[in-house]
Amino acid sequence: MSDPQVWLITGTSSGFGRRLVSIVLERGDRVVATARSLQTIQDFPQSPNLHLLELDEQVDEAAKVWGRIDVLVNNAGIGLLGLLEECGVDMMTRQFRPNVFGVLDVTNAVLPYMREMVEQRLFQGLGAYASSKAAVQAVRYGAIPGRQPGDPMKAMKFVVDVVRGEGVAVGREWPLYLALGEDAERDIRNKCMMMLKHLDEWQDVIRDVNL
Secondary structure, three states: OOOOOEEEEOOOOOHHHHHHHHHHHHOOOEEEEEEOOHHHHOOOOOOOOEEEEEOOOOHHHHHHHHOOOOEEEOOOOOOOOOOHHHHHHHHHHHHHHHHHHHHHHHHHHHHHHHHHHOOOOOOOOOHHHHHHHHHHHHHOOOOOOOOOOOOHHHHHHHHHHHHHOOHHHOOOOOOOOOOOOHHHHHHHHHHHHHHHHHHHHOHHHHHOOOO
């Protein structure tokens, strides 16, 4: 790619977000790195391609830095621990506010700038309804966060490869899902096998609603 892309990456004070910033800069792109507190990201090496921002849904400020936003990485989030019967609605609301509604707020704020760069086709749909139902289903599969196996730097390099269409992504179509790690592969395969087993066992009932 000849022109550097502008990345807006949230939650860059630690973890994947912090690693992603350095990798994107190494590839020659520009980064607006955000955190809830600027003090937590002041130790990034200085670069003319890096701008630090305390993001409080002020996406307009991020877009003004280089006049556009090409890539949005919604990385910011929190993880609250608790058994389902202990959490209650208050705790679930505190969890969803940054991890779901915060993502939607930032995405909706960035989309107008992305529309200026590429042709967009927008469709009306039942996204809000479907996501609410998916959240209820996902509660059943809650897992305790921990130290997953694998190299996080290598994982983020693969993410950048996919976005830029280079490295491991050359010659491949854009993936609908990007599973990284043998544990992710195992869990996805197990889930698919479980769903296929269910379809096979209940096929007669599933199809019996046909007119």
